Amino acid sequence: MHETMKKNPLLLAIFATFVMVLPWVLGGFFENGNSWLRAVDFALLYILLALGLNIVVGYAGLLDLGYIAFYAVGAYLYALLNSPHLAEVLPAWLSHPPFLVMMVLAAIVAGVFGVLLGSPTLKLRGDYLAIVTLGFGEIIRIFMNNLDRPVNITNGPQGINHIDAVQIAGYDFGRPIEFLGLTFEKIHLYYYLILAFCALIIFVSMRLQNSRIGRAWVAIREDEIAANAMGINTRNVKLLAFAMGASFGGVSGALFASFQGFVSPESFVLMESVMVLCMVVLGGMGNIPGVILGAIIVSITPELLRDIINPLQMAIAGKRVVDPENLRMLVFGLAMIIIMLVRPEGLWPSKRRRAELHPKTKEIALQEKDSLQDAERNHD
Amino acid sequence: MDIFLQQLINGLVVGSIYALIALGYTMVYGIMQLINFAHGEIVMIGAMVTITCINLLLGMGVQMPGPVLLLVGLLMAIPVSMFLGFAIEKVAYQPLRKAPRLAPLITAIGVSIVLQQVAMLIWGRNYRPFPSILPTEVHIIGGAAITDLQIAIIVLALLLMGGLFYLIEKTKLGRAMRATSQNPEVAKLMGVNVNHIISMTFIIGSALGAVAGVMVAANYDQAHAYMGFMIGLKAFTAAVLGGIGNIGGAVLGGILLGIIESLGSGYLGDLTGGVLGSHYKDIFAFVVLIIVLVFRPSGLMGERVAERA
Numbered sequence: 070m071h072e073t074m075k076k077n078p079l080l081l082a083i084f085a086t087f088v089m090v091l092p093w094v095l096g097g098f099f100e101n102g103n104s105w106l107r108a109v110d111f112a113l114l115y116i117l118l119a120l121g122l123n124i125v126v127g128y129a130g131l132l133d134l135g136y137i138a139f140y141a142v143g144a145y146l147y148a149l150l151n152s153p154h155l156a157e158v159l160p161a162w163l164s165h166p167p168f169l170v171m172m173v174l175a176a177i178v179a180g181v182f183g184v185l186l187g188s189p190t191l192k193l194r195g196d197y198l199a200i201v202t203l204g205f206g207e208i209i210r211i212f213m214n215n216l217d218r219p220v221n222i223t224n225g226p227q228g229i230n231h232i233d234a235v236q237i238a239g240y241d242f243g244r245p246i247e248f249l250g251l252t253f254e255k256i257h258l259y260y261y262l263i264l265a266f267c268a269l270i271i272f273v274s275m276r277l278q279n280s281r282i283g284r285a286w287v288a289i290r291e292d293e294i295a296a297n298a299m300g301i302n303t304r305n306v307k308l309l310a311f312a313m314g315a316s317f318g319g320v321s322g323a324l325f326a327s328f329q330g331f332v333s334p335e336s337f338v339l340m341e342s343v344m345v346l347c348m349v350v351l352g353g354m355g356n357i358p359g360v361i362l363g364a365i366i367v368s369i370t371p372e373l374l375r376d377i378i379n380p381l382q383m384a385i386a387g388k389r390v391v392d393p394e395n396l397r398m399l400v401f402g403l404a405m406i407i408i409m410l411v412r413p414e415g416l417w418p419s420k421r422r423r424a425e426l427h428p429k430t431k432e433i434a435l436q437e438k439d440s441l442q443d444a445e446r447n448h449d
Numbered sequence: 450m451d452i453f454l455q456q457l458i459n460g461l462v463v464g465s466i467y468a469l470i471a472l473g474y475t476m477v478y479g480i481m482q483l484i485n486f487a488h489g490e491i492v493m494i495g496a497m498v499t500i501t502c503i504n505l506l507l508g509m510g511v512q513m514p515g516p517v518l519l520l521v522g523l524l525m526a527i528p529v530s531m532f533l534g535f536a537i538e539k540v541a542y543q544p545l546r547k548a549p550r551l552a553p554l555i556t557a558i559g560v561s562i563v564l565q566q567v568a569m570l571i572w573g574r575n576y577r578p579f580p581s582i583l584p585t586e587v588h589i590i591g592g593a594a595i596t597d598l599q600i601a602i603i604v605l606a607l608l609l610m611g612g613l614f615y616l617i618e619k620t621k622l623g624r625a626m627r628a629t630s631q632n633p634e635v636a637k638l639m640g641v642n643v644n645h646i647i648s649m650t651f652i653i654g655s656a657l658g659a660v661a662g663v664m665v666a667a668n669y670d671q672a673h674a675y676m677g678f679m680i681g682l683k684a685f686t687a688a689v690l691g692g693i694g695n696i697g698g699a700v701l702g703g704i705l706l707g708i709i710e711s712l713g714s715g716y717l718g719d720l721t722g723g724v725l726g727s728h729y730k731d732i733f734a735f736v737v738l739i740i741v742l743v744f745r746p747s748g749l750m751g752e753r754v755a756e757r758a
Binding site for chain 2: 189190192193197199201203204207211212214339347350351354396398399403405406413414
């Protein structure tokens with residue numbers, strides 16, 4: 070996507086305009102435009118998350134199944150500092166920090182957690198790493214569920230309520246703002262806010278991809294020993310991947326908490342980690358437009374199905390035969406299986422990955438195979 | 450002392466169930482380096498089918514002693530789970546054998562979601578109670594209580610594990626399985642039908658899973674469409690703890706995990722003066738796992754595999 074757009078500024082302009090007016094299009098064309106816009110807001114949050122995880126899984130090749138823990142850390146940090154829950158205990162200077170300070174804080178704290186998880190697990194590879202990160206995610210969630218005694222920090226399973234929305238330059242994002250004759254409600258304001266963060270992380274990801282660090286990550290992903298031999302400090306570079314992925318997760322968590330106004334451990338179950346991983350893999354690991362596409366599909370499809378399945382069921386059978394919620398997830402699961410069977414490399418894979426899986430012609434593939442065999446023979 | 454013994458017995462019972470499920474994970478992993486995420490759901494389906502069968506028989510007014518009823522239900526559930534395991538491999542994993550490694554992981558998660566939702570459509574959202582057909586009398590050994598059911602679980606689990614060891618070490622099928630897990634290409638050259646062996650692995654693992662599912666349901670007196678997830682996770686942890694791909698490791702890991710969990714949650718509250726209670730039980734599995742992997746990255750009984758360049 071971004072390559073064609075670089076060549077064609079007109080396309081880019083059209084795309085940008087579309088993105089900018091989308092909330093008003095939704096509001097104008099659909100009766101329940103606001104609930105759709107809410108779904109879009111969450112899809113944007115998922116794009117942030119998926120791009121963060123893409124750094125860890127797609128670039129550095131470290132399979133992380135507990136990514137949602139960093140989202141949780143960011144969300145709870147925001148909730149604790151910006152709600153009445155701890156207001157009496159917190160020193161005044163720490164309560165309701167300015168927006169940018171808050172975001173930097175969320176990034177740093179989540180990043181520290183990323184390093185904490187990363188440092189003992191660096192020796193592990195592949196599936197072992199996956200299961201340890203999974204365990205880490207569960208540990209964080211269980212602590213959030215139970216840290217309401219002996220000292221009430223997280224308020225346990227009830228979660229934290231009355232979280233204030235962000236305030237930027239004196240504007241409270243929780244209240245409607247009149248501007249240019251349009252009324253920007255909370256969902257509109259957050260649409261643009263999260264969109265801005267998406268643009269930021271897309272920019273950072275693109276710059277990282279071809280940087281020295283980005284290439285070091287690819288080298289580690291392809292062959293860690295060779296990367297080490299080439300003088301890459303694999304330990305630090307891997308830790309950096311964990312920390313950067315985690316910081317993005319933390320920032321999106323903070324945005325989530327401020328948008329939702331409420332956090333509870335239920336939002337951070339393992340299934341969420343799995344969903345974010347699905348977005349990355351379904352879309353196309355390591356490819357920014359692919360990951361964005363994956364995030365949109367995985368987060369919007371269940372919402373679309375909600376609006377399609379029940380009327381369809383009514384039309385065919387005339388009554389509610391099965392629980393639409395079940396059917397929705399069933400279709401979603403089937404879709405996941407089918408997409409992977411048809412396109413195991415993802416819907417929109419990076420060039421490198423596509424080339425690996427589908428060599429351009431049979432001849433090239435055969436030549437490559439021959440030369441490989443020759444090399445092996447010579448090696449013996 | 451009696452509390453210790455009691456927790457030990459409870460841990461042993463839960464641990465042998467974990468071990469049976471862990472065997473399913475470890476066998477599949479050993480042969481195709483794949484985490485079969487849908488295995489937990491096979492365990493759940495096994496439990497659900499058994500409960501349904503028993504309720505059906507009771508509803509028809511069949512007069513049979515409890516254990517026989519249970520056996521009939523189990524004999525219905527095992528083929529269902531076996532077929533599911535076979536079908537899952539054929540549909541979701543076999544086409545992806547040459548694909549990138551994460552692709553079958555995603556289809557596995559997809560299968561897992563589908564099975565959960567189908568189970569919910571069939572059996573509903575609520576907990577299904579296990580029919581009270583089993584004798585409930587309690588034996589007292591050294592101050593600790595143990596029921597017939599718990600004894601049966603441990604004995605049956607041990608028998609099944611013994612049977613599996615025999616199958617893998619002594620029979621022709623077992624030798625082919627070991628060959629396939631060492632090197633599928635060479636096994637093929639030696640005349641092993643690799644596809645057949647992989648199918649058999651899934652079928653055997655699923656049968657063990659179905660038995661384990663019934664044990665879980667009978668032990669906790671209930672079953673639920675989501676039960677497969679947590680129990681599958683614990684069992685997989687057990688398999689990794691013991692060294693994934695290693696049959697003996699899965700047994701050791703499962704029993705160890707059961708005992709650690711049970712002792713840990715039993716004593717944690719006392720040790721910390723009630724600050725950390727038994728609701729931290731689920732943490733044990735993961736803390737133990739992380740500690741073991743940090744010091745012994747290949748698991749307790751796993752071989753140290755040299756990294757492939």
